[in-house]
Amino acid sequence: MNASTHDRKIRYAVIGCGQISQQSFIPGIERAANSTLAALVTGDMKKAKALETRYGVRVWHYDELPDLLASGDIDAVYLATPNGLHRQYAVPVLEAGLHLLLEKPMATSVEDCEAILQAQRRGGGRLMIAYRLHCEPGTVELVSRCRNGDFGTLVGFSSVFGQDVPQSNHRAHGGYWSGPVPDLGNYPINAVRHMFGAEPVEVTAVGTSTPGRSFNFDDTVSVVLRFADGRIADFMVSYACAPVEGLTLFGSMGSVKAGPCYTFGPSVAITYTTLIDGKEDRHVHGPVEQFGGETFYFSECILNDRDPEPDGEDGLRDVRVLVAVEAALRTGRPQSLPQLAARQGIHEDQIVILPPVEEPQESDLIGLMPQAVS
Numbered sequence: 528m529n530a531s532t533h534d535r536k537i538r539y540a541v542i543g544c545g546q547i548s549q550q551s552f553i554p555g556i557e558r559a560a561n562s563t564l565a566a567l568v569t570g571d572m573k574k575a576k577a578l579e580t581r582y583g584v585r586v587w588h589y590d591e592l593p594d595l596l597a598s599g600d601i602d603a604v605y606l607a608t609p610n611g612l613h614r615q616y617a618v619p620v621l622e623a624g625l626h627l628l629l630e631k632p633m634a635t636s637v638e639d640c641e642a643i644l645q646a647q648r649r650g651g652g653r654l655m656i657a658y659r660l661h662c663e664p665g666t667v668e669l670v671s672r673c674r675n676g677d678f679g680t681l682v683g684f685s686s687v688f689g690q691d692v693p694q695s696n697h698r699a700h701g702g703y704w705s706g707p708v709p710d711l712g713n714y715p716i717n718a719v720r721h722m723f724g725a726e727p728v729e730v731t732a733v734g735t736s737t738p739g740r741s742f743n744f745d746d747t748v749s750v751v752l753r754f755a756d757g758r759i760a761d762f763m764v765s766y767a768c769a770p771v772e773g774l775t776l777f778g779s780m781g782s783v784k785a786g787p788c789y790t791f792g793p794s795v796a797i798t799y800t801t802l803i804d805g806k807e808d809r810h811v812h813g814p815v816e817q818f819g820g821e822t823f824y825f826s827e828c829i830l831n832d833r834d835p836e837p838d839g840e841d842g843l844r845d846v847r848v849l850v851a852v853e854a855a856l857r858t859g860r861p862q863s864l865p866q867l868a869a870r871q872g873i874h875e876d877q878i879v880i881l882p883p884v885e886e887p888q889e890s891d892l893i894g895l896m897p898q899a900v901s
Contacts, residue, residue, distance in 0.1 A: 555818030633842030679780030689765035
């Protein structure tokens with residue numbers, strides 16, 4: 528996708544000025560030639576003045592959101608509040624006819640996802656779930672190769688994703704939906720759904736709480752997904768370990784190991800190695816600006832009247848798996864999921880290659896505490 532120059536820019540408001548917004552989305556939007564930052568929304572008016580000075584746009588309070596949505600000053604919203612607040616803010620944005628780039632997971636229940644989709648249908652705007660990897664070249668290439676049969680019939684998938692989250696962080700005490708499965712597990716769930724080109728029909732999960740930690744959820748969780756054709760995927764996520772990420776994919780003709788495969792940053796290049804007929808090949812495209820890339824892609828969809836690929840239905844399909852994991856952890860029993868038809872999924876014309884931005888240090892962010900221990 529050509530990411531050069533554009534006559535018109537989509538004007539974005541950011542709702543939720545936390546770490547992901549300040550450290551990644553706002554710097555990244557500067558790389559998207561068809562997009563611009565137009566407004567910020569926060570509940571902390573003590574830091575509003577500092578935000579206005581830093582970014583040069585008006586900062587609105589959450590109570591003023593109806594006025595912002597009716598102002599004519601914005602075309603689209605990037606929504607990055609805590610997961611449990613997604614429905615509360617997504618619905619009025621979409622009902623106002625504006626476009627919405629919604630951070631993952633889409634919501635904390637299937638019911639909330641369906642309410643967001645209904646709001647989109649009523650308002651007529653575009654809705655994209657912020658799966659930044661759907662525009663990242665290495666990820667899109669790997670999914671395309673799976674679909675093309677480069678590794679034969681896919682048999683299994685295994686992944687791990689973990690980090691050390693401070694117990695003082697707000698995510699440490701928000702229950703399951705602030706924990707590692709919705710936050711980190713969303714990545715392998717989405718990855719295997721697109722690599723397999725299929726939806727899981729059964730979910731099994733087991734979790735544990737690390738001694739000495741005060742999280743109010745299982746901080747380490749192992750999940751197994753079973754698919755209708757017999758294929759199996761598993762992943763483990765943790766908030767109580769040194770940083771780790773990787774995935775292994777194996778098929779009848781070859782295998783893949785990828786890592787890094789989920790993270791982002793100015794020096795992070797999604798990388799995978801294949802082993803086919805005894806020949807090993809390493810594939811790396813170099814670091815790209817992932818947040819700017821997804822924003823550019825979404826703005827192109829808006830400007831050209833196209834539906835984005837990682838849409839609300841894709842987000843809902845991940846959330847129904849997350850809901851099933853929660854139930855499996857609570858009951859100790861496997862959870863069945865209704866079988867769904869496959870969707871087209873990620874395609875190669877979504878790739879956006881932009882040079883990465885240098886992210887601000889956590890110490891430079893306004894009114895925030897570190898999300899993880901490095």
